[in-house]
Amino acid sequence: MRRNTRRRPMGAQRATFAAAALILGGGGLVAVNVYASATESGSAGAPGQANPSNQTWASGAATIDCPDVGGKLAEVPQQARADVDKELALLDQQVSEAYARMTSGQQAQAQDANSVQNAILGPLKEKRGAVIDRIKTDFKDAGAEAPNSLDALATCTAVPADQTQNNAGGQNGNGEQQNNNGGQNGGQQGGGQQGGGASAVSGPVAADFVDITKVQPNVPQKPGSGGNASTGTFISSCGVNANKKFNTDNVIVAPGVTNGAHHLHDYVGNQSNDAFATNDDLAKAETTCQNQGDKSTYYWPVLRVQDGTQEFDADRNGGGLEGNVGKVLQAKQAQIEFIGNPQSKVVEMPTFLRIITGDAKAFTNGPANANAHWSCTGFEDKVQLTDKYPICPQGSSVVRSFAFQSCWDGQNIDSANHRTHVAFADANGNCAGGFKAIPQLTMRLLYDVPAPTLDNGQVKNPYAVDGFPEQVHKAITDHDDFINVFDASLMREMVDCINAGRQCGDGAGDGNGGGGNGGGTGTSEPSQGEPTPDQPTLSPDPSSGGNDATASATPTDTQTTQPPAAGTPETTEPTRGGQATGHSGVVKADTSPSAAASHTAAAPQGGAHEHHGSETTHPAQTPATGADAPSAQPTAQDTSQAGSQSQSQTEPQAVTGDLADTGTNLWPAAGGGVLVIAGLVVLLRIRRSSV
The missing domain is CATH 1.10.287 (Helix Hairpins)
Known part of the structure; x- marks a missing residue:
């Protein structure tokens, strides 16, 4: 079919x-x-981060952590110092450039886990190795031998974005143990956010901020005064940088190197400070200080609001090209005060003594040399933060305060690592190791800062301190710099005043000091002819004596003028860490290295880290048992562990x-x-x- x-x-x-x-x-x-x-x-x-192109990738790295080279160079032959300083500054530049390449290559690194090592860290190691070889040659040419350990310091590591950083536990103000889970998870740590339309920048992030009204008091009791205490004070009013003198140099750590700081500095006092200023230039300079006998230079990194403002340095190194973006804020007060020692009389500072307090690289170096203090008016004698930026209540101003090292070795005006010639007094105020007590410089900077807002794990319009780009604008990196250029008679007058327990200087009103050699009257005139924000004074010629120095003698009050919001603590007479003078000034929350060791913003530690050229100093020192000292820096996480106080919730939970x-x-x-x-x-x- x-x-x-x-x-x-x-x-x-x-x-x-x-x-x-x-x-x-x-x-x-x-x-x-x-x-x-x-x-x-x-x-x-x-x-909640809606712009992942501006964030750290999950499999990538948040920042670069390089070992300390300068910290190993406590002894450098005098004839080699200039060359070594320039080589160390070059190491900073190399890290900055490597970090820029890392942040610009996130897509490639997300696809290739080895790209960070091959394209970033490998070449960086070779460059650092070449610099270290030249440093060793500089030692040899000076008839000395560099430390054998330098060769091992060429290798840098990438800090993963999701790495949890566990720091040594400290204690909060109530003596209860903290649970310090350092860092932020899931790439937030170094990811950076776009602040109110500002150009992409790494940091700060929401976890870097805390509502100060939800932080427990943590300022320890001051030590009592001994029978030989020097309880006087000396005030020098030097304005608030109304001249708008800025530069990204650092004549202390990187002399002769333009952009040695990689971030912008405010300057008051001496108007001839740039990378190329000599001691003679500083001595001949104009000063913004009312008392013309004080030609000292006081400088610190600027504070900015990342609100999208295109500042004058938006397209410059040290500014926008290195992640320092947004509107530069001018302090409304910059209080400079020298105080005594609770246990002994003080001696005169030598002319041109250089002191740096804090560590501009504390995020990667670790907190050992950190000395940042953040607070709000009305809270200074109760709460001091080191690794968080405070969100202040309405009517309260942001406060940055600094308490410099107050013990001097009696011989040197500087040291190779800019640290070992000065030190902090111990917890009782004593200078150890034969060091001599000198007047302690304290500074208090007040700012009107628009309060940032936190929403779904993001921060809008954050404020942050300028810094090295790889430090991702962490609060713990705040620092301050000082070169003493008081004339001899005014320094002598200061010491006599402090040792006699008097209150002297500008505005002291006791008639016993403040005139000095400069004919200062103790009053100031409003600044006139100030440059506009887009016409700053940048790196003036040292021989010119500065630009419009007399215009910046802006009055500065010694008391807080902004009352706190209703329901917040009243402003009391500010306390002073380590001192029992009772005068206004800096709150030094703690003087123990262990207090700083509990900061959650500190980066992973292990081995030495880059201190030289990064504005580092001795930590505040206590006796060897300082591990038991109270912690001075509770964080949003810390407060959840303290007693019965409820957890501070600064990041709303939302879809x-x-x-x-x-x-x-x-x-x-x-x-x-x-x-x-x-x-x-x-x-x-x-x-x-x-x-």
């Missing part, structure tokens, strides 16, 4: 193929969209993204689903028609 074959109509066959194509295509869209969403959520870091974002992310999957359904419908109809 002949076999009867039946062929399907060509139309039905084509419809079947079309249905299959719809199903496959739609399924593909769904799969791709799900995979992309999963990958994107992992790379964005913290929840990530708005409806528009959700629709944008889901439409490919939705379209794919429609195609799959359409394909199934077509198949069903073909089956029915063929039956």
